[in-house]
Amino acid sequence: MSSVRWEDMDTAYDATSLVRGKGHFVDDIRLSNMLHMSVMRSPYARGRILGLKGGMSSADFKGKLASVGEGASPSSALSIEPVFATGFVNYVGQPVAAVFADDRYRSTDLLDSIEVDYEPLKPVVTIDDALNSGPIHSGMNSNVLVEATQGKDFPDPNTPIVLEDILENDRVSTNPIEPRGIVTDYHNGVLNVWISTQSVNSIKTGLVESLGMNPDDVRVMQTDTGGAFGSKGGLYPEYVIAAYASMKYGKPVKWIESRREHLASTNPGRGVRGRVKIFAALNGKIAGMKGEVLVDAGAYGTGSGGFSAQYIGFMMTGPYSIENAFVTGRALLTNKVPQGPYRGAGRPEASYFIERMLDLLADELKMDPADVRLLNMSDKPFESPLGMRIDAARPFFETAVNELEYRREAKLTKGVGLSFFVLVPALYTGESARIIVKGGRVSVWLGGNSHGQGHEVFVKKLVNEELGVPEDIVTLYRGDTKMTMVGEGSWGSRSAMVGGAAVVAACRKLKGDVLREFGNYTADNLLSGSYDEFVNDETRRSINSFGANLATVEIGKMGNVKVKKCIAYYDVGRALNRDMVIGQIQGGMAQGIGQTLHEVLSYNEDGQLITSSISDAGVPLAEDLPNFGVKIAENRSILPHGAKGVGESPTIGVPTALIRAIEKARGKRLRKTPVMPEDLME
Amino acid sequence: MSLVKIKTRINGKAIESEVEPRKLLVHFLREDLGLTGTHVGCDTSNCGACTVLINGRAVKSCTMLAVQADGNEITTIEGISRNGELHPLQKAFLEKHGLQCGYCTPGMLLTSLWLLKKNRNPSEEEIRKNLSGNLCRCTGYQSIVESIKYGAQLMKEKEEEQEMPVR
Numbered sequence: 001m002s003s004v005r006w007e008d009m010d011t012a013y014d015a016t017s018l019v020r021g022k023g024h025f026v027d028d029i030r031l032s033n034m035l036h037m038s039v040m041r042s043p044y045a046r047g048r049i050l051g052l053k054g055g056m057s058s059a060d061f062k063g064k065l066a067s068v069g070e071g072a073s074p075s076s077a078l079s080i081e082p083v084f085a086t087g088f089v090n091y092v093g094q095p096v097a098a099v100f101a102d103d104r105y106r107s108t109d110l111l112d113s114i115e116v117d118y119e120p121l122k123p124v125v126t127i128d129d130a131l132n133s134g135p136i137h138s139g140m141n142s143n144v145l146v147e148a149t150q151g152k153d154f155p156d157p158n159t160p161i162v163l164e165d166i167l168e169n170d171r172v173s174t175n176p177i178e179p180r181g182i183v184t185d186y187h188n189g190v191l192n193v194w195i196s197t198q199s200v201n202s203i204k205t206g207l208v209e210s211l212g213m214n215p216d217d218v219r220v221m222q223t224d225t226g227g228a229f230g231s232k233g234g235l236y237p238e239y240v241i242a243a244y245a246s247m248k249y250g251k252p253v254k255w256i257e258s259r260r261e262h263l264a265s266t267n268p269g270r271g272v273r274g275r276v277k278i279f280a281a282l283n284g285k286i287a288g289m290k291g292e293v294l295v296d297a298g299a300y301g302t303g304s305g306g307f308s309a310q311y312i313g314f315m316m317t318g319p320y321s322i323e324n325a326f327v328t329g330r331a332l333l334t335n336k337v338p339q340g341p342y343r344g345a346g347r348p349e350a351s352y353f354i355e356r357m358l359d360l361l362a363d364e365l366k367m368d369p370a371d372v373r374l375l376n377m378s379d380k381p382f383e384s385p386l387g388m389r390i391d392a393a394r395p396f397f398e399t400a401v402n403e404l405e406y407r408r409e410a411k412l413t414k415g416v417g418l419s420f421f422v423l424v425p426a427l428y429t430g431e432s433a434r435i436i437v438k439g440g441r442v443s444v445w446l447g448g449n450s451h452g453q454g455h456e457v458f459v460k461k462l463v464n465e466e467l468g469v470p471e472d473i474v475t476l477y478r479g480d481t482k483m484t485m486v487g488e489g490s491w492g493s494r495s496a497m498v499g500g501a502a503v504v505a506a507c508r509k510l511k512g513d514v515l516r517e518f519g520n521y522t523a524d525n526l527l528s529g530s531y532d533e534f535v536n537d538e539t540r541r542s543i544n545s546f547g548a549n550l551a552t553v554e555i556g557k558m559g560n561v562k563v564k565k566c567i568a569y570y571d572v573g574r575a576l577n578r579d580m581v582i583g584q585i586q587g588g589m590a591q592g593i594g595q596t597l598h599e600v601l602s603y604n605e606d607g608q609l610i611t612s613s614i615s616d617a618g619v620p621l622a623e624d625l626p627n628f629g630v631k632i633a634e635n636r637s638i639l640p641h642g643a644k645g646v647g648e649s650p651t652i653g654v655p656t657a658l659i660r661a662i663e664k665a666r667g668k669r670l671r672k673t674p675v676m677p678e679d680l681m682e
Numbered sequence: 683m684s685l686v687k688i689k690t691r692i693n694g695k696a697i698e699s700e701v702e703p704r705k706l707l708v709h710f711l712r713e714d715l716g717l718t719g720t721h722v723g724c725d726t727s728n729c730g731a732c733t734v735l736i737n738g739r740a741v742k743s744c745t746m747l748a749v750q751a752d753g754n755e756i757t758t759i760e761g762i763s764r765n766g767e768l769h770p771l772q773k774a775f776l777e778k779h780g781l782q783c784g785y786c787t788p789g790m791l792l793t794s795l796w797l798l799k800k801n802r803n804p805s806e807e808e809i810r811k812n813l814s815g816n817l818c819r820c821t822g823y824q825s826i827v828e829s830i831k832y833g834a835q836l837m838k839e840k841e842e843e844q845e846m847p848v849r
Contacts, residue, residue: 015784016776019776020763020772021720021760023719023785030716103713104709176783177723177724177729178731178783224784226721256722452784583782583825588822591819612726613728614723614817622811622827625823627824
């Protein structure tokens, strides 16, 4: 038995409870004897720990952080993050020690009782520092965490046009309005965990590995999750510490992140630089692309830096039919918080690199950017030399140019940008679903957990379609590892596709059960009985979601950019719920504008984080944003219910269209996001 | 730490409490009174997830000490529906998808209630300007703006409905 006393419906996703202020977020949990945890963090980007007194620290627990969740990649032993800093600190915000008290004020007070002596060391802060300095971790030969190539190297084609540029996306904090948080309660030999997460199964796998526990002794339950955008899919040191502390003290433990901790210690996204070279004929046809991708992985291999270096390279020809391509990717260790997935997780970076080059090529040849793009895409499926399968791109793009009224806009407005991309959502490795029918009700659990996308809406619809039962007797419950013993997570624009496909598959198993029992299937037969079906719907197929964006801007004298129009035309497959799809797109467009205009995590030359609030971090306000235009195409996917991915489309397509619009308005080549007003002043 | 006595009226109910002088109002509401609909998002009074109404005006409860609330009337998200029936603005947020994750929602609702009290028929620009102290990371704000416009309409309709029998 778990110790949180929630009624059955309290563990369901329910928008009505949220507007009533009756949600069940992790910080809302109160248990008797619960300890509040506060974390002492490194004030230095790099240093040696000479002495440490007080609190729980590596002297008490020597575990290492497991790498789980989206983009998790096994790391060499030398670059795995310890749960508590051990001997050295390697980023500002790294957990060094933890204290516990019966309320949050008193646990914060207790931080004063910890004494740490540091010998500060010269930090490796930037990508260039990482290339030019000795390794941050002793035992390694360099700061290269991962090096990978995509495609085959080829002799430079003999083309009249050769363009090369260096392009950059600075780091962005994910900044969900609810910070991270966890409650742990070790009780009768079972570690119960309530957590704000995208994946209860990843958290469980991570805790089991980091604590060396038996999987049967860990149960992870999702609370209402107030946004995540990639940052709540994996494991973090605080989760392991809270779990360990609950076992050690025999009391429940709560840890809730502050915003400042979030900025310092939650894996941010982006933080990449690309050197891209394209070879083209005078008519604009690209014969080859060579790229070098450098990812600022941060201090440890437990983030997604290693994965990003390969994944960005894989997608770097975008939706274009470029016959020759070769990309070298390197993830570099720096003394900053480990990099992680942020809405798009490599896709926006790859698209940024190729789209910026297409615009450069258009300018070089004095061609229209739409025409240069058209010339480089195919009306047949194409397998890129980097291994990416691309559907016939031209028919979609031609329609998009019309739907976005690009040609008309380009005549009227100087500051106009157009972008095109292909989103390859994360189908692999599928998803799990469990459906229990009992007492005339249908209860559903998914392996991947909603953090604001409204999974319950598509689940109810699909169950209704498959089983013929009314939507109001169908309930989707929040993630719980007791109900789905395996599962992936909600990321990579995947849930409506793979979660949806798993629900459909589980429904079809239920239908088979009823058929065997009754000889025919009816909803009444189903609801009169008790059934329990679990599906782990593995898939290795690949799906493309094409998208295009248009943006227009005006630039003020002080370099302030006003976004006038921001329009999307996306193929979402079958829209399971049009309103929810539009909501996803609008929200992602706001993040795309944020990344392009003002979102950044800034560090000084000592590796100190100088971004100190959510406002500093540049999260957009209502008055910063235009009314978005959203148009959707519904070309069904190969999945039984026809859905494609959508969640990450806007963070891929908006920055590339918007930076082009700014570039055109100002008449100055732009290479880096965010574009700062000082770059644009008259 | 010595405790200070405070008297407040919260969601229509008189409350007498003893609080630590350093305790923030938001923690008093959430932890002492169990009114967990008021959220903490940023600690720097930027995000507005902690917004409540004090004597009818929107205030960020993370920038105020509980002792400063002494003698005041506070409305939290839990206090805006009547007899279990959703407030028209809550209905509007549900119908127009003014929320995704729901974490900023209570603050958004209370800020917009204050706005609609000052201005029954705000323009889109006025709405966006008035939301400058409330951050949403999910929706891109457009559906929130639509919800507030629709909520204003529902509130007017409800008022007219209530005025009818008098005529």
